[in-house]
Amino acid sequence: MTKYGKALSVTETTIPGLVVFDLPVHGDARGWFKENWQREKMTALGLPDFGPVQNNISFNDAVGTTRGIHAEPWDKWVSVATGRIFGAWVDLREGPSFGAVYTTELDPSKAIFVPRGVGNSYQTLEPDTAYTYLVNDHWSPDASYSFLNLADETAAIAWPIPLDEVEISPKDLAHPRLADVTPIPPKKILVVGANGQLGRALRAEYGDASHIEYADRSSLDLATPGWEQSRRWRDYGTIINAAAYTKVDLAETADGRRDAWAANVTGVATLARIAAENGITLVHVSSDYVFDGTSDLPYREDDPICPLGVYGQTKAAGDAIVATVPRHYIVRTSWVIGEGNNFVRTMASLAERGIDPKVVDDQIGRLTFTEDIARGIRHLLDTGAAYGVYNLTGTGEPQTWADIARHVFKLNGHEPARITGVSTDQYYASATSPVAPRPRNSILDLTKIEANAFAPTDSVTRLAHYLQA
Structure with missing residues (x-):
């Protein structure tokens, strides 16, 4: 009854x-x-x-x-x-x-x-x-x-x-x-951009679990029309977008501007629509370039965005689109270092070859290693953190690019004084092709993600481990 x-x-x-x-x-x-x-x-x-x-x-x-x-x-x-x-x-x-x-x-x-x-x-x-x-x-x-x-x-x-x-x-x-009985597997996690720096770190983080699917540009290119028809999206619980157009200077050219908008905005808009229609959690990686770098304080997640160049504008537009997805994480980071060619590897190579470089000393921020970004993304997903924007970089005292270069030289047994610090304007004074404007302050406030029980790694400590690998 x-x-x-x-x-x-x-x-x-x-x-x-x-x-x-x-x-x-x-x-x-x-x-x-x-x-x-x-x-x-x-x-x-x-x-x-x-x-x-x-x-x-x-x-x-x-x-x-x-x-x-x-x-x-x-x-x-x-x-x-x-x-x-x-x-x-x-x-x-x-x-x-x-x-x-x-x-x-x-x-x-x-x-x-x-x-x-x-x-x-x-x-x-x-x-x-x-x-x-x-x-x-x-x-x-x-x-x-x-x-x-x-x-x-x-x-x-x-x-x-x-x-x-x-x-x-x-x-x-x-x-x-x-x-x-054949058990029902978890909903799939799709990693887009799986062969990039962050994509490779996500492969290391998640491994070969049967419900993890890795898609590189050859199998899923966000800039190619029609790719959204390739899957039964209801079988997916999460999409991690590790793909992006990141050639910040080339983005200032006519061809680069078109390609940057195609990958960072048009492709992201399609991902966002798929996620919203199918109840998928969308993880999107953003950049310090959405800010103009004029603040005297570390940038918080809710600070107004004000991108300077085309790359920053496309990332800001992508962020705004992803923010409309009911289940989303926007992971904002800066000065990313991972597997492959990057600033740290370049400085280490110059040190070994006896070249004494000039390095910019009026931009300040913290290195972020892809291993930590992958770890932070998994933490947000595994803990069911509140949806929204999270800053995620290395911790420790902020440095200039010249400071980091000197530290790379020192860790590899070379004289740090071989680095000459110069201003951004001086460094690019002789450039013959377009140069993207850089934010002078790229420090991101980490209070929010630390309050969610995630501990970012000290960037100097991580740099030493990275160079020993």
Whole structure:
């Protein structure tokens, strides 16, 4: 019998992410009314904002009708419209909770949120029972499903009505035992730009896990029209955009400006649309170049942007687009050093070859190593940090490029005094091709990401390790 007057509340279960809701049902002599799903109230109690796209109803006219244990690659919100059911849920996802079982009865005053990959089965306890379920994906023959036999001995579900006395389809009777079940893998993580400096660091961070997909420019080029049709995006939970046009000086030319906007804005806009339409978390890497560098203080995440050149303008535009995605992380960084050719490698080479370079000494910031950016991105995702913008650089005393060059010389056993500091204007005075304006202050405030329990690495310490590798 339906219970009236309960407060809206949540009960956790033995299966991670599977939660039971008590629903207020208001009844009188005419019947009853309830809010079956109310986004604002239920997300406030911790229900994921799962974005349902379809509402289904299952009607069962006889007591004991039993539906097989099916695990689908989408989330479900299940509730009873009339009658009463016994429900059994078995975790069929990859991971430590695989095989965990939870059972309960549902009537119109209860509902349950079933996360993707958790198998669900229902047995009717009253005639003319109907239950409804909201799902956040459309059925597809290309999706990955998993099934478990209703009589599996490991799950050992205590069905109220014995299975040999109820109506079950032949197909459900033929499902495999738990030992033969194919687990539902996690939603995929797609790393775009996987062969770049940051992409290679993300490969090292995530390794060869089956749900991680790496796409380099040959397989996914954000500047090539039509690439968005290449995947079933509902199978993805996260996109990490490590691709970007970063040739800051070339971006000041006609061809470079076109290419920079294509990769950093047009391609990013398509990623953002895909993420928003499919409930995907989008991680986007930004730059100190969105600021003009005139501040006397480290730049905070909420400081007004004011890019100086084309590259900075495209990054700022990309940031603004990504910020419209409901689930997004914008990771703003500076002075990036990773695998491949870069400032540090160049200085080390000049030191070894006996060349005494002139290096800019009126720009100030901190080195950021791609290993730390990859580690920070994974931390934000794994901890479920609040969506938004996060500064992420190395820590320690800010330095000029000339300071860093001297430190590279010293660490490699060469005389730091061989470095001559010059102003930015002096350094580029003889340039014959366009030069992008640089922010003089590239120091980013790290308070926000440190408050989220991430500890960036001291840039000087990381530099020493980098040169020893």
